[in-house]
Amino acid sequence: MRTFRAGGVAVSERGAGPPILLVHAGGSTGAVWNPVAERLAGAFRVLVYDRPTYRTPRPVGGAEAVAAEVADLLTVAGAVDEPLLVVGHSSGAVVVLETALQQRFAGLLLYEPPVGRPIDGEALRRARAALDRGDPREAMIIHARDIVGAHRLGVLVFRLLPFVGRPLLAHAAGQIADDEALESLGVGVDRYAAVDVPVLLLGGERSPAHLRAGLDALAAVLPRADPVEILAGQGHIATVRAPDQVAVVIAGFAGRVL
Template sequence: MDMEFVDEGRGPVILIVHGGMGDSSAWARVVRPLTNRYRVIRLHRRQYRLDLVRAEPVTIAEEVDDVLALAGTVGEPVLLVGHSSGGVIALEAAAAAPALFAGLFVYEPPAVIGAPLGGRPLCAARAAAAAGKPGKAIAIFERDIFGAGRVARTVFRIVVAAVPQLRAYVPRQLDDVAAIDSLGPRLDSYAAIELPTVLLGGDRSPAHLGERIDALCDVMPNARKIVMAGQAHNANDFAPRRLARLVEGFAAEVAAE
């Protein structure tokens, strides 16, 4: 299958794997200041390509294959950036083919570290989506899986109800959670990743995301944690220049090694 991606700028390569409920445009404002010094490739994940109609849900393995294929075309190790569920894909790609990557920058990956990410709430959310109630489905996801606060849940539900594209993403988001759960705990595999790694979190994010980052930091030999003050899970929307500076700083650090 042909991949979709945006390729901008010139210089050392940064490959970005976006998170759920969106596409590669979610990181456009972060990328803008980076393209002065870097070639930035934003993969549009097949999980969220609405032009693809499939009988079976997209798997993590398929999305990892896309990342590896795209990284393999560059001809030199790339800095791999992954956000949210895209961060899980980035971890899996780095574990599968570390030689393709110069470093790993992962923003709040919901990696399974114990109980499944979705569990019973995922079943309830899928039932709501199947009944034609995407607003209810995403409300269950935000409350019982992601762990968003009441105000954030209310705002997001209103936005999803108002934007047809977001409504279409809801079942893809639920498939995304199921795909992560199908991996199960993978800390042993991630412990073998020796790449320099930044694990980014926000101090306003749900606590479980910080716990997942801490678990990764405990096992990954060259990982360090950075926390963005005043930010939650979507600094790409609310603090894109700050996020760009963090990515750029790490890219320069990796290049100097």
Template sequence: MDGSQTAPARRVELRSADGTRLVATDRGKGTAILIVHGGASTAATWEFVADRLAERHRVLCLERRGYGVSDEGVSPHSIAAETEDVRALAATAGEPVLLVGHSSGAVVALETALAAPRTCAGLLLYEPPVAVDRPLGGEALRLARAQLDQGRPEQAMATHLRRIVGMSRRSVLLMRALPPMRVMLGNQAEAQIRDDEAIEALGVGLDRYASLDVPVLLLGGERSPAHLRARLDALARVLPRVHRMTIMPGQGHMANFRAPGDVARVVADFAEDVLG
């Protein structure tokens, strides 16, 4: 499963329920897998995983509103609007999909499954930053928003990475020292802080997920910040149909980019169980 035999991805344009123009990629044939990327990134961060999965499946990768080439959408940004985006793309598959979400995209996937469970044959959640017992960002998020409004997007992203994601100061400094990474952080700041605010607007607590009647695989990385594993553990206690939890050895929050073959194997194994 190296993705070398798959045909090039096809570009798809569609409209969400509120009229926002969305772009996605569509590759492969067979039962459908739909991938929702994380914050401060684009669908391209999952292309190496998608290429591998497309050897046996149809793989749809959504470019989330506000990221990449999809339109920004209406204001204020909300997770509810993003669930409509996912549902619009899933409808093109003509059948229930295996919904894969990463980071804030995993929160979108989880909320989509809750709102429209018939959309999903299964749900794979890679380290969603759900608010278990306290707001996601709190004072740190308000600081990041103030920095963004002051025209300091790089500093806003540094606040997000250090105080919300939990990255080390050294890691953030190294990222900001690389000119391409520094430009990317600045360009993605507005969308990322909007993501944080939309998740925080969902409120605190996971009880509403106790009724979710969809098989779920929880995915994490051994080297990810500890709070992300704690959030997975909290979801495992609440969700009624946890298929299993998989923690990838030696990996962190970006294994889709650093070890796409490993991630593709986890997704493919789960797809075999829920899609057949």
């Protein structure tokens, strides 16, 4: 693995070949892509970076955060002088969509961007209040249970076993700011009809229903979207639980657009 700087952004890269840029989900950093990146590096140049919302202990939220996210992605993409496939997961996929309104890429692969419905404003206010009073675990429980719609058993385990989800707690401030950034975008996906490049929409068979609904909404407006592809037996974190499956899908799409 090598590292270079694109403006003020540290970028990690592996492999050689047609370039693929991986944009990570909330509650994490670019390192969450490592298992997938390692599988792709035999045939592609794979680039990963930490999103700005997760690089600081006091991230901004709202429209300011969206602007910072788009600016960083444009900066990293600008360091690549070849046609580029950009892959985004969850809120990272929303960042990719917003950036694609400003710059044309060779293709986009979007794994369950949370679009098409509002983030629950009341739940988000409770999560922010919990974080501000020094209770990141409660903030993340509210995020998982009331905003994401995670399985109740997983939420219960997270609540009762302090050692569970410790990495998530380290990113609680970023995650709530990320939620606030998504909330600032409002409801609706019609503006993404302007994204006229090949798009693959990816979902998990076991993911919350609202994420599949978001994929269907995007499929209806993106002019060059493939039919939604579903990972059998997987949910919202197949990047971690099934990196082989995710890498195969990315490589197949990259072979078509790069």
